[in-house]
Amino acid sequence: MNHYELLLTHLGTVLHAQYLVPLVLGTIAGVVGGALPGVTITMTVIMVLPFTFGLDPLQGLAAMIGVYVGGSAGGSITASLIGIPGTPSAIATTFDGYPMTRNGEPGRAIWIGVFAAFLGGLLGGIVLIELTGPLASLALQFGPWEFFSLYVFALSMVAGLVGKSVVKGLLSGAIGLVITVFGPDPILGVQRLTMGLDFLEGGFPFLPVLIGLFAFAQLMPDVEQIGRGKQAEADAPRALVLRVAKLDALWDILRRPFLLIWSTLVGLLIGVLPAIGGSAANIMAYDQARKFSRRPEMFGTGIPEGIIASESSNNANVAGSLIMIMAFGIPGDAVTAVMLGALTIHGIQPGPLFISQHTAIAYGIFAAYLLALPLMMLVIWLGSPAWLRVITMPKSILIPIVLVLCVIGAYALGNTMNDVYVLLLFCAIGYAMVKARIPLAPLILGVVLGDQVEANMIRAVANDADPWLFVTRPISGGLLAASVLSVLFALWQHRREARTAAKATTEEGADVDF
């Protein structure tokens, strides 16, 4: 069967109830999770994770893809209606979505966002389906030197691009790598750094670490503020009329094809870059849209362009992240990192061989992604009367439920309390890192890639002990050079920003003096 026959066959497969039900439920969970302020897509996918343990791999992945697609669009609901982004990937949607609502067009704001998410996701899906195979074939040419250098490049790039300090980004990545050295070494199985503790003998399991890091890091900032945002919650509009001529909203997008395609490309590119995610994609696309616009001064007043740029890019970002994990085994963001963990539970390792060895699952992912897009629109359309109630759900009810699901997610992995203790430990570490303003994304990538970095380094040295091969092999050397350049670029960029800020402060001070 050729590429398109396989795709059509698997579209038919995913339309069977056994896959469609998890996909629909995942999409509903994603839209609700995305719409709830303070609950991110990552948190939602972590909550859904334990429900997937009893399912077959494709059923579980269908549910997670539903969450991912639904959550990416769901964030725009709150962003447009109450001016609070449901997820970080909808921050830029608030800039024009909320003003449009205040201008008396809440339905238009929501539906421009939904259609932009659909079209951006669809264009991204086409690229996902067409590019993943060729990229995986390219990755098959890689030896251990190239993989080692690729992982180093991914880590250095994330460390440089995320957060406000390159040192903190790199430190976060290093902590992630350190977490993976506990337990048996990959050659002889010698126990390392276990300090005589039995539960460390298998190393730190990836998913409890990930769930723990995100659980407290994302929930506790809300706990800090409970009782202080009551007014905002009370002010949430309950009587908005969301009815709108949907074709007009669609036409608002279709008559701006360049904006749609450019924002989609920005989202795809950011999605392909490891561990950066939709939170950067929507802001970058919004910024680009304003720069290219003939009426940049209108941005922020409630114009369709701002919503289109933000929503199409954050949904295309989903496709970009999926390309990276399916072709190289590198998660594009935290959501795909959870998916990677879920796959490894079933004994499946994403990477260059994924498409050829697990064709049914790979094409099932493509199919689930394509089907999740219209489902997302359907869920938002049918559920629109409920959204205004959902977004005002008290945090005091939500947080205990989320924490219980986190415990189940960690426990159910191996039916052992050890994984739950690991979860508790990393809850504390995650919150401490948030308070120290150390970004979590490089740490997650370090934990995901740590074993692979070590295994490929050993494989390379076992093949040929000459360490210079890492530098002299063209692709490997190029990737290492790119790693150094990405860190240098980030350092230069941060220094420039600091200088600009210092200059502005001095000028403000001068104004005050005079």
Next chain:
Amino acid sequence: MPGRDGIAGLVCLAISVGLLLLTRGLPPPVMVPIGPAFYPRLVLSFMALLSVLLIASDWRAQRRRRGVATPVAGGVSVRPNYLRVLATFVAFAIYILLLPMLGFRIATVLFVAALQIVLEWPRTWRRWLLVAGVAIGTTIVCDVAFERYLSVLLPRGRWTGL
């Protein structure tokens, strides 16, 4: 007195140096030129180096700040409620520690109810009913969904057998 970054750097440095010392007991290389200690030492040294850089940058920032008058805060800032965060963490830790003794069903009802009360004190009897309903409802839904439909076994209590 070190700032936030300085403290983070010192904690990371202490951890990396402590773990580096632990690698001393690892055996030498046997089958390949690099042994089980090589990679941990490499990443721990990298972590220690970055920790030192973080401490140094914090120290430099502190010195710079000393030379500049502290600006007066213009807006009204909302102080985070760390006591509530601590209470949440303690409740969560107790829940996890009690899980193997009480079992999922009893421990979860108690935890969900207790944490709702910790996060927002119920002021009306309707709210108390809601707290109880959410606690019991969450436990029943999880129990039925995971044990009956998804074949995921949840912890049983040593003391209660439930």
